[in-house]
Amino acid sequence: MEKVRPKKHLGQHFLTDLGIAEQIAQSVQGHLGVNQLLEIGPGMGVLTDYLLKLPMDLHLIEIDSESISYLHKKYPQLSGRIIEGDYLKQNLDEQLPERYAIAGNFPYNISTQIFFRVLEERQKVTEVVCMLQKEVAKRIASPKGNKDYGILSVLLQAYYDIEYLFSVPPEVFNPPPKVNSGVIRLRRNQTQKLDCNERLFFQVVKGGFGNRRKTLRNSLKSFQLPEELNTHPMLDLRAEQLDVEDFVFLTQQIEASRGNH
Numbered sequence: 001m002e003k004v005r006p007k008k009h010l011g012q013h014f015l016t017d018l019g020i021a022e023q024i025a026q027s028v029q030g031h032l033g034v035n036q037l038l039e040i041g042p043g044m045g046v047l048t049d050y051l052l053k054l055p056m057d058l059h060l061i062e063i064d065s066e067s068i069s070y071l072h073k074k075y076p077q078l079s080g081r082i083i084e085g086d087y088l089k090q091n092l093d094e095q096l097p098e099r100y101a102i103a104g105n106f107p108y109n110i111s112t113q114i115f116f117r118v119l120e121e122r123q124k125v126t127e128v129v130c131m132l133q134k135e136v137a138k139r140i141a142s143p144k145g146n147k148d149y150g151i152l153s154v155l156l157q158a159y160y161d162i163e164y165l166f167s168v169p170p171e172v173f174n175p176p177p178k179v180n181s182g183v184i185r186l187r188r189n190q191t192q193k194l195d196c197n198e199r200l201f202f203q204v205v206k207g208g209f210g211n212r213r214k215t216l217r218n219s220l221k222s223f224q225l226p227e228e229l230n231t232h233p234m235l236d237l238r239a240e241q242l243d244v245e246d247f248v249f250l251t252q253q254i255e256a257s258r259g260n261h
């Protein structure tokens, strides 16, 4: 079969090391007993070959029509489960009505957006095993107090237990990317809903990190913090020093003061 020509604008860096593909696939655990698996960006199927060995029903979503033709020829048995589409926009309710896991060697140019979509779908996405640029992988898995800790770390850690699994050098891709890569696993925790208004929680986290160097007293000014909170030592900290529970607390305080007005 003729190989797919790598397209830069789609973040196509094809994995050439089969050992790494196997290691990524074996990191998928079927957490919470889930047996549906979605691969984002299968390309020519290097990782797909190993995901097919798992005791799960595999679905593929790929944006590139050239890769789609390749995948249909390579995997005729998957024909009803190959979705041509953009993971960021595609409505997957019909294809994946129940809970499912995600695996993939993500297109690095949109890996952050992929995680915001995962957050929107958090009630369904039970596990994510993926490769992405090492810097973003580290950031997502980072604990508070670390310079890498940011918006995605807090939002994802609110719903997922996150592990950094291993690093991957550029040489094992064709063409090699300019950055190192990292593989992480996210497993949905027991939190069905946070103990606060979740929409407001997302806004408070984003606001808090708006300017990393500012204290929360300044970065959260637009939220009109309740007076009782003014003397709270937390407000003299910066967002990177707060964990999920601290942000939940702040959100509860803001929510309560809004309710009082």
Ligand SMILES: C[S@@+](CC[C@H](N)C(=O)[O-])C[C@H]1O[C@@H](n2cnc3c(N)ncnc32)[C@H](O)[C@@H]1O
Pocket (backbone or CB within 6 Å): 010, 011, 012, 013, 014, 015, 016, 040, 041, 042, 043, 044, 045, 046, 047, 061, 062, 063, 064, 067, 085, 086, 087, 088, 104, 105, 106, 107, 108, 110
């Ligand atoms: C880094 S490559 C990985 C390819 C293959 N899984 C491998 O490991 O060799 C990323 C893949 O994601 C696909 N892709 C890019 N943007 C996408 C999107 N928005 N939705 C679905 N797939 C996308 C690309 O076409 C490409 O095949």
